[in-house]
Amino acid sequence: MDARSIIAKLRRREVPTADELGWFAQGLADGGVSDAQAGAFAMAVCMGGLGTEGRAALTLAMRDSGRVLSWDVDGPVIDKHSTGGVGDCVSLILAPALAECGGVVPMISGRGLGHTGGTLDKLEAIPGVSTGVTEDMLARIVAGTGCAIVGATAGIAPADKRLYAIRDVTATVESLDLITASILSKKLAAAPEALVLDVKVGSGAFMKTPDEARALAEALTATANAAGCKTTAVITDMNQPLAPALGNALEVAEVMKVLRGEAEGPLLQITAALGGVVLADCGLAADVQAGADRIAEALRDGRVAERFGRMIAAQGGPLSFVDDWARFLPEANVIHEVGAAQAGYVTAIDGEALGLTVVALGGGRQVESDVVEPAVGLSRLVRLGDRVEKGAPLAQVHAGREDAARRAEASVRAAITIGAEPVAVPDLIHERIG
Structure with a gap:
């Protein structure tokens, strides 16, 4: 086998065999495949596609390019993945x-990408928390607390790390096959029995239309289920931020309000x-509604908050974080209210523009080497359908400098549309697939 013959096969719109894809993934991981060959591979897949079987074969090949974790635990190993949105801090509550x-729940998560925030960046807004742990340390944390939220080690799906960097500079990020393989190779390396997407x-x-979201959900669920992991996708609405805040420390604050029963x-x-969904899929609930009720009840009585505190402490954070969280989270130097230019109803919110506003404030990365400022962002955001008066606050800007705050104010006003008549607010849950 060699890279050129596999690339030539893809160019002819033929799908390589599982062995060929496995060989190529190993070459990505160990350097046997050059950057030029990796780029040609990505472009050929992007142009011609792999089909359901080829997509599953590439996913497993990339998973198997590194370590696949194993667990000796009481209870099913389960996980969750989000395709990315703004104000999406669900993982910190759900784990x-x-x-x-x-x-x-050994949750392997990522950092901010484009306009969307990253779970690891949010968690690291808590002083002392480390998300870069060894596999042995991950096993100890999970054994002690039942959950951990960490980054992938160098040994997890190394083929994906290499191919993702290549895709980023070759305009092949949007390939459905490559997106699926990238997401699932890392998730399946943690060996979950059930996964909710x-x-x-x-x-x-990233997916702006229902058709795009459905196509991705179907590709992900078909591939993960073919790999032996019971998987269901839930398509959820992102026409406005999920939480009323964007930015790492500000989203942690919203998480704490939910965990403490204050929101x-x-x-x-x-x-x-x-x-x-995932409790039903792994047998810990009789059905989806029973599982949802269990989650809600555990949140109401404070048990989840206590477990979250144990996880934070196990990952290096303050022992008393849950009891006195506001004292530990960093605060921005400049806080400005953004007043509405006119009275009316909130009829549209450009979530991508708001996410990019937070990135411009320093709350995300424009290049991989950027250092994230955990305190900056937006809070007290209005919601679709809200009635506002002229001058009433649309949001609060949290910035490091006055000039950055003023630029962010203008961006927020441009991202929020005020109309004369109210609009229908989309349902939060669109559909389940899998």
Whole structure:
């Protein structure tokens, strides 16, 4: 086997065999495949596609290019993945909630990508928390607390890390086959028995239309189920931020309000919905509604907050974080209210524009080497359908400098449309697939 023959096969719109894809993935991992060959491979897949069987074969090949974890635990190993949105801090609530309901949750997460925030960046807004742990340390944390939220080690799906960097500079990020293989190779390397996928659709998501979201959900669920992991996708709305805040420390604050029973709304609703699905799929609940009820009950009585605190401490954070969280989270130097230019109803919110506003403030990365400022972002965001008066606040900007705050104010006003008549607010849960 050699890279040129595999690339030539793809160019002829023929799907390589599982052995050929396995060989290529190993070459990505160990350097046997050059950057030029990796780029040609990505472009050929992007142009011609792999089909259902080829997509599953590439996913497993990339998973098997590195370590596949194994577990000796009491309870089913389960996980969740979101395709990315703004104000989406569900993982910080859902991981301890699933653990409290009997699951074992070794959640391998990522950092911010484009306009969307990253779970690891949010968690690291808590002083002392480390998300870069060894496999042995991950096993100890999970054994002690039932859950952990960490980054992938160098040994997890190394073929994906190499191919993703190539895709980023060769305009092949959008390939459905490559997206599926990238997401699932890392998730399946953690060896979950059941997985729930939160596929976002709308202005703040990568998938802007229902058809795009459905195609991705179907590709992900078909591939993961073919690999032996019981998987269901939930298509959820991202036409406005999920939480009323964007930015790492600000989203952690919203998480704490939910965990302590001080806030309800979309963040709590989607956590219960996703949790219900995966608890039903792994046998810890009789059905989806029973699972959702278990998640909601565990959140109400404070058990999830206590488990979250144990996870934070196990990953290096303050022992008393849950009891006194506001004292530990960093605050921005400059906080400005953004007043509405006119009276009316909130008829549209450009979530991508708001996400990019947070990136420009320093709350995300424009290049991989950028250092994230955890305190900056937006809070107290209005919701679709809200009635506002002229001058009333649309949001608060949290910035490091006055000039950055003023630029962000203008961006927020441009991203929020005020109309004379109210609009129908989309349902949070669109459909389940899998």
